[in-house]
Amino acid sequence: MAAMTTRESLAAVDAADPLARHRDAFVLPAGVIYLDGNSLGPLPRATPGRLAEVVEREWGEGLIRSWNAAGWIDGPRRVGAKIATLVGAEADEVMVTDSTSVNLFKLLAAALRLNPGRSVILSEPENFPTDLYVAQGLVELLGGRARLRLEPPERLAAGLTADTAVVLLTHVSYRSGAVHDMAALTAAAHDAGALVLWDLSHSVGALPVDLGKAGADLAVGCGYKYLNGGPGAPAFLYVAERHHAGFHQPITGWLGHAEPFAFESGYRPAPGLARALAGTPPILSLAALDVGVDTVLAADPAALRAKSIALGDLFIELVEARAAGHGLALLSPREAARRGSQVSFRHPHAYPLMQALIARGVIGDFRAPDILRFGLAPLYLRRVDVWDAVEALVEVLEKRAWDRPEFLTRATVT
Amino acid sequence: MAAMTTRESLAAVDAADPLARHRDAFVLPAGVIYLDGNSLGPLPRATPGRLAEVVEREWGEGLIRSWNAAGWIDGPRRVGAKIATLVGAEADEVMVTDSTSVNLFKLLAAALRLNPGRSVILSEPENFPTDLYVAQGLVELLGGRARLRLEPPERLAAGLTADTAVVLLTHVSYRSGAVHDMAALTAAAHDAGALVLWDLSHSVGALPVDLGKAGADLAVGCGYKYLNGGPGAPAFLYVAERHHAGFHQPITGWLGHAEPFAFESGYRPAPGLARALAGTPPILSLAALDVGVDTVLAADPAALRAKSIALGDLFIELVEARAAGHGLALLSPREAARRGSQVSFRHPHAYPLMQALIARGVIGDFRAPDILRFGLAPLYLRRVDVWDAVEALVEVLEKRAWDRPEFLTRATVT
Numbered sequence: 052m053a054a055m056t057t058r059e060s061l062a063a064v065d066a067a068d069p070l071a072r073h074r075d076a077f078v079l080p081a082g083v084i085y086l087d088g089n090s091l092g093p094l095p096r097a098t099p100g101r102l103a104e105v106v107e108r109e110w111g112e113g114l115i116r117s118w119n120a121a122g123w124i125d126g127p128r129r130v131g132a133k134i135a136t137l138v139g140a141e142a143d144e145v146m147v148t149d150s151t152s153v154n155l156f157k158l159l160a161a162a163l164r165l166n167p168g169r170s171v172i173l174s175e176p177e178n179f180p181t182d183l184y185v186a187q188g189l190v191e192l193l194g195g196r197a198r199l200r201l202e203p204p205e206r207l208a209a210g211l212t213a214d215t216a217v218v219l220l221t222h223v224s225y226r227s228g229a230v231h232d233m234a235a236l237t238a239a240a241h242d243a244g245a246l247v248l249w250d251l252s253h254s255v256g257a258l259p260v261d262l263g264k265a266g267a268d269l270a271v272g273c274g275y276k277y278l279n280g281g282p283g284a285p286a287f288l289y290v291a292e293r294h295h296a297g298f299h300q301p302i303t304g305w306l307g308h309a310e311p312f313a314f315e316s317g318y319r320p321a322p323g324l325a326r327a328l329a330g331t332p333p334i335l336s337l338a339a340l341d342v343g344v345d346t347v348l349a350a351d352p353a354a355l356r357a358k359s360i361a362l363g364d365l366f367i368e369l370v371e372a373r374a375a376g377h378g379l380a381l382l383s384p385r386e387a388a389r390r391g392s393q394v395s396f397r398h399p400h401a402y403p404l405m406q407a408l409i410a411r412g413v414i415g416d417f418r419a420p421d422i423l424r425f426g427l428a429p430l431y432l433r434r435v436d437v438w439d440a441v442e443a444l445v446e447v448l449e450k451r452a453w454d455r456p457e458f459l460t461r462a463t464v465t
Numbered sequence: 466m467a468a469m470t471t472r473e474s475l476a477a478v479d480a481a482d483p484l485a486r487h488r489d490a491f492v493l494p495a496g497v498i499y500l501d502g503n504s505l506g507p508l509p510r511a512t513p514g515r516l517a518e519v520v521e522r523e524w525g526e527g528l529i530r531s532w533n534a535a536g537w538i539d540g541p542r543r544v545g546a547k548i549a550t551l552v553g554a555e556a557d558e559v560m561v562t563d564s565t566s567v568n569l570f571k572l573l574a575a576a577l578r579l580n581p582g583r584s585v586i587l588s589e590p591e592n593f594p595t596d597l598y599v600a601q602g603l604v605e606l607l608g609g610r611a612r613l614r615l616e617p618p619e620r621l622a623a624g625l626t627a628d629t630a631v632v633l634l635t636h637v638s639y640r641s642g643a644v645h646d647m648a649a650l651t652a653a654a655h656d657a658g659a660l661v662l663w664d665l666s667h668s669v670g671a672l673p674v675d676l677g678k679a680g681a682d683l684a685v686g687c688g689y690k691y692l693n694g695g696p697g698a699p700a701f702l703y704v705a706e707r708h709h710a711g712f713h714q715p716i717t718g719w720l721g722h723a724e725p726f727a728f729e730s731g732y733r734p735a736p737g738l739a740r741a742l743a744g745t746p747p748i749l750s751l752a753a754l755d756v757g758v759d760t761v762l763a764a765d766p767a768a769l770r771a772k773s774i775a776l777g778d779l780f781i782e783l784v785e786a787r788a789a790g791h792g793l794a795l796l797s798p799r800e801a802a803r804r805g806s807q808v809s810f811r812h813p814h815a816y817p818l819m820q821a822l823i824a825r826g827v828i829g830d831f832r833a834p835d836i837l838r839f840g841l842a843p844l845y846l847r848r849v850d851v852w853d854a855v856e857a858l859v860e861v862l863e864k865r866a867w868d869r870p871e872f873l874t875r876a877t878v879t
Contacts, residue, residue, distance in 0.1 A: 080526050094525035110508050110695055112492075114507060116828070149567065150718065150744025151744055151745075152719065185716065185718055189715060282532075283744075283747040301606035302602060304598060316590050316592075316597050317597075330700070331565075331697040334750070335695055335750045335753055
């Protein structure tokens, strides 16, 4: 089939794409093919105007009054309720707050308390590093009252022993893009008496997530990847309603108090998930996240998933047909149902190769030690973008264009 | 002296005020006298333009590349270094990150670890509530390995027993505006073998703070009050350089790792204070904070303090001369050296009184149970603003204008 695919044939499919109009909702610089929306989503066209409104009217004119008058105080719950519809949750089960790392800390501590008598946090060695780091920090703080145990994916089920309090997993791997079977793993954990905390950072906004149907207990997720919320957008957390009464997280800041403005000296947790809040939310960054979430809400989730799969299949097919013999090895699952919205290849010279691609305007990213990662966000990418990206990749490989001093020196962030 | 003071005489003093030009750096809505900059600083004129640049050029055009190219990754350290100059710290002793509440949690946990064998967090009952709440949450998480003990200010020194690990105090009281003697209390704590954690939220940007000279150990502070960083601006934390090697905080997110982009599975703390970071910082809110900090850096700190004192003395003098017999009782210290940049009065009808003032464009705030709080930010307020605010207060009191149903109903945030 690859032999029959042409740029023109792909352009024709793009023209009939029911999601095509969503591309216009974003600023996409000329000369750039952006395959890194899984690291930082692009700027929605509506964001600058909304931010100007928040800054100039709500802050500038409204001043302190905007906490009520402009609804700032309600932002974490209001934007959380929007995200809830993307992850199969009820409106009162999601809050926008803090960073993914801070939320992981809160929810892991809460999970240990929800499941007393059990001390193990079970995860896998290739989980997203911050998930493991945060678990390590909590375990160290608790000094012997908790442990972190890592098992490779194929041994997770066997690792569910009677001391397992919570299983900490990322739904879609940041490296390979492999998707965990959320429903099956959640059921297995529950059968063993454990809770599950899902990190949705690499899935929310790009593929269907149904926390409710899976019976998931806890979740966190990122606002600046497929949700297009802007650099460092606040993160979100999810706690299933059945756990709300027993949910207690340790960073008991004033916004999680039952009456923050009573200024009592003793902490009383707010009813429901408001107790998951700690300090004052960054309203400007939250406003940008709100707009970003709207860009995803505007699209049909089933169409997004179908296009994501089509883009991934096309990318793999074109790379394997046109770049054969250049040392690329597919890291992502070939089977679309097991793959998120990214395709990763290994290559011995992955770092300079990606720098050479970026210099040509094809922006993906490198992940240590040898991974080329290409995010294929279905909301704004076209099939011709995939074609052009592969053309650039083939050219870089054939001309060994990566083999230059300027591409071999590593920058801080890649 | 009050009898001789007129609006005209104050306008003449304003005209000669060496800080007068700084008022032009802010958007101050017509018809508003803003005495709540200690809760949310006003909008700097430079902020909308800078934000548009960050959003449209750095995010929109630069996309993921701006983490390096626009220096986003360096923001917490770079803006922290600016704040360091306002609090008597070295550039590498301050980081901008997270919220004040989250930073309190990190530093209290770190303090207990820096001072092993001691378990008590000593504070005062009228500390800012979130400080106490966060300490309570940490103590509960540590389950018996730490305790919170509260002593009134006059008994703090006596409360410094051999089990005191850290003293947690707010430099300027959010209620009364009373200033703690940072150097004396720090020395007393050190004499007793305890560390001190200062909350600078109600002092930084409005009065001189010298953590270095006081020999302070740890500090946190707020970005959205006198630093004019915008609603929910990120907070900052300070750790004296001598503690860096032993400093370990428990929310070990990826940005605090020695090599965040190596994606190792084990946490290794970054050298220096970078280990205080956890998740990805909210870049838009951080950019606004950067501009806000610049508005303070542009002014002479000694002139700011002198004017702050003059505004406070004037406010007290005018209220006591013109509103005598209306039930107002000064809560703030009369002695200027012991008072921060706010003046608080008690009144039995404080809540509706403040609502009536706000309805007239004089924006201060109410703090439970009976406090009228007036922030007197020297950077943008004039003596005639103080005059006009007192005129409005006198009118509201004399006409009992507060005694209306619409002012008696409490809103969520006040």
